Amino acid sequence: MKRIYFIQFFTALLVLTFLPKVQSQENLPSGQRKEIISPEINADNSVTFRLVAPNAKEVFVTGDFLIPGEESKMTKESDGIWSYTTQPLPSELYTYAFNVDGLQMNDPNNVYYRRDVASTLNLLLIGDGQADLYKVNSVPHGTVSKQWYQSSGNDMTRRITIYTPPGYEESKTSYPVLYLLHGMGGDEEAWMTLGRASQITDNLIDQGKAVPMIIVMPNGNVAQEAAPGESSLNFYKPQFRLPHTMDGKYEETFQEIIRFVDSHYRTIPEKSGRAVAGLSMGGFHTLHISRYYPNTFDYIGLFSAAIMPNEEVKSKVYEDIDATLVTQKSNGYALYWIAIGKEDFLYQANIDFREKLDRMGFPYIYRESEGGHTWRNWRIYLSEFLPMLFNKK
């Protein structure tokens, strides 16, 4: 081995690693070779964005940290680097993009993204507050598995994300299960990538605020095997509305998921060990799943639920809604939690639904937050919901 001469391994590899992106650079004007840091989170939690764009005339940064109408024009330095520094920002997981002479683009110096339907934005996390729960911290971590279950009712195998808590593999005990449902446009990845569900759960368990539990995140679009890029459709442009998302089929075939989980994991396979919660369309699914199987879940969470009549849909799932709610009520449950933001476009629908529940004497806990129909709220709701689970005396 000693005689094998080999000198510039690292240099050569370094060049090779960065070669693909400039493979045809002989054709191209160059402008992205400078090594810069963007975004940079400053000590006061302000953020500096930078972009190397010597030929650009006007560059903005746009993102959900801006107050509507807030100026976000970047300034060009002499070396072709544009920059913009925000005010100190409250703790949150933000998304952003650049706009260069009218063209929206991602930050080439930031490798962290989140996809929402067909758009992809860069991520940015400000700690020292609520978003500390969204961080990977030095705490024990659960296992996240992507696996496939046979859905006879939908005649396909379907992908599912399952979180098991720290210690699951080493213990012999059984765990309660939260079924956590995504919204329209989401899939079995949404609660992990946009919702930071595994980080929130790891952190709350570590803080002693949530009990160790299994979290099951199925794909609620029954026409889909799996998230975009993960099914036999491979790479295609995701679309917002899929067929059969709210036609009763998901609710009808939901028992397949419960059976799969109970047969593959050490669960507490009874009502006291089961919770179901969902956001938007997933709140709709939660409402219907929990009353359609009216003695199955002890903990129910509606996050900005898409409460809407499904009168045009022919499905036995949406028949006898009032009667099944009465049954659910008389069966009893430990928690029925309804959360919504004041600016949510579903706010009035939720008020109407609560009035209906009030008329029925159907107990629930109501949580009204600021803001609207956003992942920011759904992460907050999850972090408030988990501590209330599986603690019935």
Added chain:
Amino acid sequence: MKRIYFIQFFTALLVLTFLPKVQSQENLPSGQRKEIISPEINADNSVTFRLVAPNAKEVFVTGDFLIPGEESKMTKESDGIWSYTTQPLPSELYTYAFNVDGLQMNDPNNVYYRRDVASTLNLLLIGDGQADLYKVNSVPHGTVSKQWYQSSGNDMTRRITIYTPPGYEESKTSYPVLYLLHGMGGDEEAWMTLGRASQITDNLIDQGKAVPMIIVMPNGNVAQEAAPGESSLNFYKPQFRLPHTMDGKYEETFQEIIRFVDSHYRTIPEKSGRAVAGLSMGGFHTLHISRYYPNTFDYIGLFSAAIMPNEEVKSKVYEDIDATLVTQKSNGYALYWIAIGKEDFLYQANIDFREKLDRMGFPYIYRESEGGHTWRNWRIYLSEFLPMLFNKK
């Protein structure tokens, strides 16, 4: 429920979903509102790229499908859409980006990416050949888990990716294990995201060309808990070279990984049930792990291995290399496979290494391919290596 009026749920949600990216649109010139398809794979396997950029002066597409020097200038249509159509392309998983007036950017209409160290490029898959193995096909799928193991030797918990084959959960049998190692700049995600390891394995098992096996993909950077964004460092700009990647620590603590896997999975915990393979730095690790534990692995694969002297490094792992190779040889093994591309910068180092093995009478199989130090080659090598595993009579 019938009286809860609710009319434009889908429209409202649609607007909301696409709102974040234009949240401060009052500040911004608009240019990305047109719904276009890019990339579009045509019937003859040519590809049409499109970008809405009405203000741009010159737009190129750049990617690893181009022949060096090939012209890739896009043409502006009257509606501000630039487009470029390639020649029919051979089956492959390609990466690409746009270059707009000197600024490299991702395709805003393509949500599929791969990260390699600190750069992120769009993905594009052409089937009808080798890359059919890289597709998600309608075949049984294995489970992919991200979990954490305790590394006492590195004094941290570390993230690891584990693939179990279709049927693992339902069977009671034990499976052989391939330890599959990444290169410098990679991590426990690289073989999944860049190497398409789960797709290749699912497909080869389904075709009866590979036996069902567990594949373990650890993180070979022992200074790291986990891939960028997945450790307690959270979001930071990844760098190419990390400390302690080739100083013996990984090889020394590798038995912890084997013990973790053997104690958490139904493995065949003996030499005949173990393979180890890796690319570049992972090939270096494979060479040393397989001879440092000289009676542990029956199948060894060096893919474009970074064969290099580590004379400046003080580690008992790199002492007595020749003697341990002799021991490994006399212990015997089922397969020692060395693969490299003719244009690889490590080509000569691999020739020298083979000459050394020849002098020692150390048996191996040599596979020389076209091309260089690329994921294209490593996916091909994996698809050729898997069928040779665990079939010793």
